Amino acid sequence: xxxxxxxxxxxxxxxxxxxxxxxxxxxxxxxxxxxxxxxxxxxxxxxxxxxxxxxxxxxxxxxxxxxxxxxxxxxxxxxxxxxxxxxxxxxxxxxxxxxxxxxxxxxxxxxxxxxxxxxxxxxxxxxxxxxxxxxxxxxxxxxxxxxxxxxxxxxxxxxxxxxxxxxxxxxxxxxxxxxxxxxxxxxxxxxxxxxxxxxxxxxxxxxxxxxxxxxxxxxxxxxxxxxxxxxxxxxxxxxxxxxxxxxxxxxxxxxxxxxxxx
Amino acid sequence: xxxxxxxxxxxxxxxxxxxxxxxxxxxxxxxxxxxxxxxxxxxxxxxxxxxxxxxxxxxxxxxxxxxxxxxxxxxxxxxxxxxxxxxxxxxxxxxxxxxxxxxxxxxxxxxxxxxxxxxxxxxxxxxxxxxxxxxxxxxxxxxxxxxxxxxxxxxxxxxxxxxxxxxxxxxxxxxxxxxxxxxxxxxxxxxxxxxxxxxxxxxxxxxxxxxxxxxxxxxxxxxxxxxxxxxxxxxxxxxxxxxxxxxxxxxxxxxxxxxxxxxxxxxxxxxxxxxxxxxxxxxxxxxxxxxxxxxxxxxxxxxxxxxxxxxxxxxxxxxxxxxxxxxxxxxxxxxxxxxxxxxxxxxxxxxxxxxxxxxxxxxxxxxxxxxxxxxxxxxxxx
Numbered sequence: 001x002x003x004x005x006x007x008x009x010x011x012x013x014x015x016x017x018x019x020x021x022x023x024x025x026x027x028x029x030x031x032x033x034x035x036x037x038x039x040x041x042x043x044x045x046x047x048x049x050x051x052x053x054x055x056x057x058x059x060x061x062x063x064x065x066x067x068x069x070x071x072x073x074x075x076x077x078x079x080x081x082x083x084x085x086x087x088x089x090x091x092x093x094x095x096x097x098x099x100x101x102x103x104x105x106x107x108x109x110x111x112x113x114x115x116x117x118x119x120x121x122x123x124x125x126x127x128x129x130x131x132x133x134x135x136x137x138x139x140x141x142x143x144x145x146x147x148x149x150x151x152x153x154x155x156x157x158x159x160x161x162x163x164x165x166x167x168x169x170x171x172x173x174x175x176x177x178x179x180x181x182x183x184x185x186x187x188x189x190x191x192x193x194x195x196x197x198x199x200x201x202x203x204x205x206x207x208x209x210x211x212x213x214x215x216x217x218x219x220x221x222x223x224x225x226x227x228x229x230x231x232x233x234x235x236x237x238x239x240x241x242x243x244x245x246x247x248x249x250x251x252x253x254x255x256x257x258x259x260x261x262x
Numbered sequence: 263x264x265x266x267x268x269x270x271x272x273x274x275x276x277x278x279x280x281x282x283x284x285x286x287x288x289x290x291x292x293x294x295x296x297x298x299x300x301x302x303x304x305x306x307x308x309x310x311x312x313x314x315x316x317x318x319x320x321x322x323x324x325x326x327x328x329x330x331x332x333x334x335x336x337x338x339x340x341x342x343x344x345x346x347x348x349x350x351x352x353x354x355x356x357x358x359x360x361x362x363x364x365x366x367x368x369x370x371x372x373x374x375x376x377x378x379x380x381x382x383x384x385x386x387x388x389x390x391x392x393x394x395x396x397x398x399x400x401x402x403x404x405x406x407x408x409x410x411x412x413x414x415x416x417x418x419x420x421x422x423x424x425x426x427x428x429x430x431x432x433x434x435x436x437x438x439x440x441x442x443x444x445x446x447x448x449x450x451x452x453x454x455x456x457x458x459x460x461x462x463x464x465x466x467x468x469x470x471x472x473x474x475x476x477x478x479x480x481x482x483x484x485x486x487x488x489x490x491x492x493x494x495x496x497x498x499x500x501x502x503x504x505x506x507x508x509x510x511x512x513x514x515x516x517x518x519x520x521x522x523x524x525x526x527x528x529x530x531x532x533x534x535x536x537x538x539x540x541x542x543x544x545x546x547x548x549x550x551x552x553x554x555x556x557x558x559x560x561x562x563x564x565x566x567x568x569x570x571x572x573x574x575x576x577x578x579x580x581x582x583x584x585x586x587x588x589x590x591x592x593x594x595x596x597x598x599x600x601x602x603x604x605x606x607x608x609x610x611x612x613x614x615x616x617x618x619x620x621x622x623x624x625x626x627x628x629x630x631x632x633x634x635x636x637x638x639x640x641x642x643x644x
Contacts, residue, residue: 089478
């Protein structure tokens, strides 16, 4: 089996704080991998190491068979990255943002125009070409960022919480695009806090306090194995198991208690 | 997949993006036009070491035609302006204490009498020494006025006894002041101001160039692209070179047409070296930008760089008068060399043969600063 991502004993420390602790995993080519875990668990740090934004303290990472430390630039050519925060130029229009990244990735002019048209269509950005990126609403912004990350036709796409703060309809539009890209053979690494989104991934993995806490597997397998209703329950079970504390009740129960009090 | 050492396309993409961003940010477009006007006009008139029109109080106890003639001499010198006529020493000292006048002239009651009897009357000039510059001017011009006036008396007296001052032995020195014969301080400060403004605009503009990307998070997206540090740094520099140079031309125009300080030497040479200095100052800003984590830090470092350069470069105070250690620090400031060049070309009209040291120093600064900024900017967030 060919792997898109291979990680061996990867560790990242910031001073005395260990953000990612000796993790190992492999992701086959062409699948959607959902990387899950609470805030501050080490998801973004792992992703940033894979993209060459942070240097690992120790361990090995390979993306498309290329070493993330030695062949950083080659890895970057193969990879489209969308960071957690909206990181495009708000004072540039949709088209200017796409043009800029096309230029930086060295796309020839004829290829660039065709690619731009394609991406605007794919990301449902038609009609907004001349709008400043800063004036777009959340969902539009995310789709533009996705378009810019895809401009150089990467083999792998890395999305760090792409749907944070995005409305339910826009979330669905966004995930439809992700699945369409996956069908084209692009490997996708995505982090999210929405477990409904995670359930549509091919493989999911949990990380907590810098440690992996499950064997990476398809969501349905994990749900069955843990005897849970859905991935949200699995998430909570894992957190409870690791921290040894009960994570309070369901949202329904909270509301019930609340109405009894009043 | 081999990455080109320098891709012109990536470089152009950065330049284009920077231009669009500058165009959409009216502040950074206005700075290079507004700042030269404001600073040239403010500093051009404020930074002057010439003191004239010193407000003066007169305590004339003689009140005769002779005493009035003496006072007229003081007024005619243009250094003294009579603001008050007082009638007691007490009143005079109150005026000086209160800062109403900077000088007081006391003429004794027997002034006219003494002159008529061929005696030398004793007048008194009191000066407020709080500000040494004003005091020195008041003292020198006061003594000069007095001496010239009293010599005319002596000559008249000598003529009466049949002798002439011209026949007495002595040394006569003819003095000649080059480049600035009237010793106008504006001719010294205004050209320097061109360099100072140029430095301020450019350092401020680029000081924020990279920090802004860091603060807005766009740097992360940029890092994952194949862009090279040198392409990024140079690409960001180009638009600011144009803006900075426009600011330079603007302040030079003000200098020549408004303040009437003309370029004595080669204008071409000056424009060329101005270009070199623009790049040099921009590189300082770029280096600051790679050091600072946010715009506030960049602002503070910028001030830390600008303040000493105003005082130590020789813009206001002559460097020759500074203690050796401070004098040497001046050599670490690019503005020092450019002030040399500016005053050399604009006032002295000298050519490159006298300016080699400065040109080489500036070139070294430029290469060194740019290189350091490029090395400092590594493509990671570690």
